[in-house]
Amino acid sequence: MSTLFSKANKEALINPLNLNNPVVMQVLGICSALAVTAKLEPAIVMGLSVTIITAFSNLIISLLRNTIPNRIRIIVQLVVVAALVTIVSQVLKAFAYDVSVQLSVYVGLIITNCILMGRLEAFAMMNKPWPSFLDGIGNGIGYAIILIIVGFCRELLGSGTLLNIQIVPDWCYEHGYVNNGMMTMPAMSLIIVGCVIWAHRAYNKDLV
Amino acid sequence: MNSLRKYFDKIKPNFEEGGKLHAFRSLYDGFETFAFVPNTTARVGGTHIHDAIDSKRIMSLVVIALVPALLFGMYNVGYQNALAAGQLENATFWGMFFFGFLAVLPKLIVSYVVGLGIEFTVAQWKNEEIQEGFLVSGIIIPMIVPVNTPLWMLAIAVAFSVIFAKEIFGGTGMNIFNVALITRAFLFFSYPSSMTGDDTVWVAQNAIWGLGFDVPDTFSAATPLGEIAAGLTAPTTSFCDQVIGLIPGSIGETSVIAIALGACLLLWTGVASWKTMLSVFVGGALTGWCYNALGLSTLDACQHIVLGGFCFGAVFMATDPVTSARTEGGKWIYGFLIGFVAVTVRVLNPGYPEGMMLAILLMNLFAPLIDYCFVSRNISRRAKRAIK
Numbered sequence: 001m002s003t004l005f006s007k008a009n010k011e012a013l014i015n016p017l018n019l020n021n022p023v024v025m026q027v028l029g030i031c032s033a034l035a036v037t038a039k040l041e042p043a044i045v046m047g048l049s050v051t052i053i054t055a056f057s058n059l060i061i062s063l064l065r066n067t068i069p070n071r072i073r074i075i076v077q078l079v080v081v082a083a084l085v086t087i088v089s090q091v092l093k094a095f096a097y098d099v100s101v102q103l104s105v106y107v108g109l110i111i112t113n114c115i116l117m118g119r120l121e122a123f124a125m126m127n128k129p130w131p132s133f134l135d136g137i138g139n140g141i142g143y144a145i146i147l148i149i150v151g152f153c154r155e156l157l158g159s160g161t162l163l164n165i166q167i168v169p170d171w172c173y174e175h176g177y178v179n180n181g182m183m184t185m186p187a188m189s190l191i192i193v194g195c196v197i198w199a200h201r202a203y204n205k206d207l208v
Numbered sequence: 209m210n211s212l213r214k215y216f217d218k219i220k221p222n223f224e225e226g227g228k229l230h231a232f233r234s235l236y237d238g239f240e241t242f243a244f245v246p247n248t249t250a251r252v253g254g255t256h257i258h259d260a261i262d263s264k265r266i267m268s269l270v271v272i273a274l275v276p277a278l279l280f281g282m283y284n285v286g287y288q289n290a291l292a293a294g295q296l297e298n299a300t301f302w303g304m305f306f307f308g309f310l311a312v313l314p315k316l317i318v319s320y321v322v323g324l325g326i327e328f329t330v331a332q333w334k335n336e337e338i339q340e341g342f343l344v345s346g347i348i349i350p351m352i353v354p355v356n357t358p359l360w361m362l363a364i365a366v367a368f369s370v371i372f373a374k375e376i377f378g379g380t381g382m383n384i385f386n387v388a389l390i391t392r393a394f395l396f397f398s399y400p401s402s403m404t405g406d407d408t409v410w411v412a413q414n415a416i417w418g419l420g421f422d423v424p425d426t427f428s429a430a431t432p433l434g435e436i437a438a439g440l441t442a443p444t445t446s447f448c449d450q451v452i453g454l455i456p457g458s459i460g461e462t463s464v465i466a467i468a469l470g471a472c473l474l475l476w477t478g479v480a481s482w483k484t485m486l487s488v489f490v491g492g493a494l495t496g497w498c499y500n501a502l503g504l505s506t507l508d509a510c511q512h513i514v515l516g517g518f519c520f521g522a523v524f525m526a527t528d529p530v531t532s533a534r535t536e537g538g539k540w541i542y543g544f545l546i547g548f549v550a551v552t553v554r555v556l557n558p559g560y561p562e563g564m565m566l567a568i569l570l571m572n573l574f575a576p577l578i579d580y581c582f583v584s585r586n587i588s589r590r591a592k593r594a595i596k
Binding site: 176178180181182183185191 | 358360361364372394397398399400401402
């Protein structure tokens with residue numbers, strides 16, 4: 001176990017959660033952060049899906065890394081990712097149909113998610129399977145955290161609910177409270193991501 | 209004036225380093241420099257020129273220019289209320305005015321308290337001199353919203369726009385977008401039912417402190433542009449009323465005459481650029497005339513200019529020296545496109561009866577690009593001249 005969670009491996013897992021977060025530090029995967037975060041539930045499912053796909057595609061590519069010819073590596077990576085995305089998409093359709101309808105094309109578009117290709121190119125192609133797997137999980141969760149924060153704010157302020165359970169009490173509405181319609185528009189998630197980045201940089205001063 | 213100066217001098221030590229009210233230093237500084245022109249001169253050495261009036265004085269001029277429209281807006285709030293209640297013959301001029309005054313005053317206070325509160329806090333926190341830009345935004349904001357906008361919505365929108373449209377970019381003079389318009393855009397997209405939605409937002413519904421009248425629940429009044437968007441071929445109000453401003457609409461935007469008074473002051477003192485202002489009107493009129501000739505719009509060019517927020521936007525917001533184009537040639541294009549986009553949105557987009565806000569915000573975005581093109585054209589022209 002000591003080698004399984006050596007310092008380097010731990011860093012591969014922990015770093016993407018905070019100091020090297022794919023969304024707020026590298027500003028990758030923004031498109032889906034805009035598209036699926038109007039409600040918390042799809043945001044969570046999307047985060048989970050990306051975590052699983054990143055982890056396993058990292059693992060598989062890392063296993064294959066010595067046999068992939070360099071000139072066609074992108075197409076090989078795409079085949080692996082596409083296969084995994086198809087599996088996840090089918091599983092969602094089978095077991096969580098409502099959410100998969102809400103996510104619509106964005107599950108399929110995980111194939112083009114910059115975080116995936118970035119991790120495959122930058123990490124899995126030159127590291128052993130186990131660290132690559134951890135790196136995939138770390139980056140996936142780092143992405144999921146931001147999605148969940150954005151989804152939380154947008155659903156609470158835009159619809160007054162969380163996971164479709166009403167949070168804002170009725171007497172608020174009776175006294176004239178109105179849900180913020182702009183929160184349900186994609187533009188607002190950019191501003192929330194911006195706020196997250198602001199807070200993150202303010203907290204970690206050395207990143208500025 | 210002398211006693212005020214003495215009072216300022218007397219309390220000054222409290223706000224200096226080590227004084228007991230040091231935490232409110234920027235508050236003191238803001239009020240002192242607002243009341244008295246600071247006695248600073250250019251540093252010795254190098255070439256520095258201090259203009260005779262500083263930005264606080266310019267801002268005060270704009271505020272003065274806005275006062276006629278604001279006062280008329282107050283009167284119109286009362287007038288619309290009396291008209292809706294069917295009590296016009298029982299209402300007195302002062303009764304209607306004070307009703308409007310009471311309806312508008314809370315918005316003015318909320319706008320200033322929230323906006324200036326954030327400005328003072330940021331100035332204190334960053335240890336900077338207080339910026340006065342909100343002086344104008346704070347009075348414009350209540351004038352461009354419907355009279356029934358809830359105060360908490362206004363507070364949130366003001367906070368949002370001061371933080372995200374201004375302080376983020378570095379404070380007064382650094383903002384890309386007009387702060388007052390961002391406030392309105394935030395309200396417009398966040399709470400559409402309170403901004404345009406049903407037509408009950410434009411007329412104050414309830415009596416305040418015994419002034420004004422309770423309007424029947426079923427009453428609704430659309431703005432002339434709203435009526436056109438709803439499919440009418442001509443507004444139900446007369447052209448004369450539209451020019452004077454006795455029509456439903458946002459508080460300060462209805463009266464062309466009151467806005468014209470402000471425009472005269474701005475142009476006479478040179479605070480606003482006549483090129484921008486003129487080209488907005490030219491752009492709007494030409495575009496309106498084209499759409500009318502093509503049969504796309506039932507309003508003629510004249511009505512397009514008179515109705516909605518066109519005049520208000522052209523005079524007070526398109527000419528905002530911070531967010532508009534700064535090159536002299538750029539001002540023509542900038543203004544013309546504002547007029548063009550505003551009328552185009554009105555005519556071609558059935559979802560938005562009014563396009564002035566979107567037009568100015570869009571052109572705010574393009575102003576730096578317009579300036580860049582003009583500057584680089586100038587540079588290349590001069591370079592050619594030098595080579596010859």
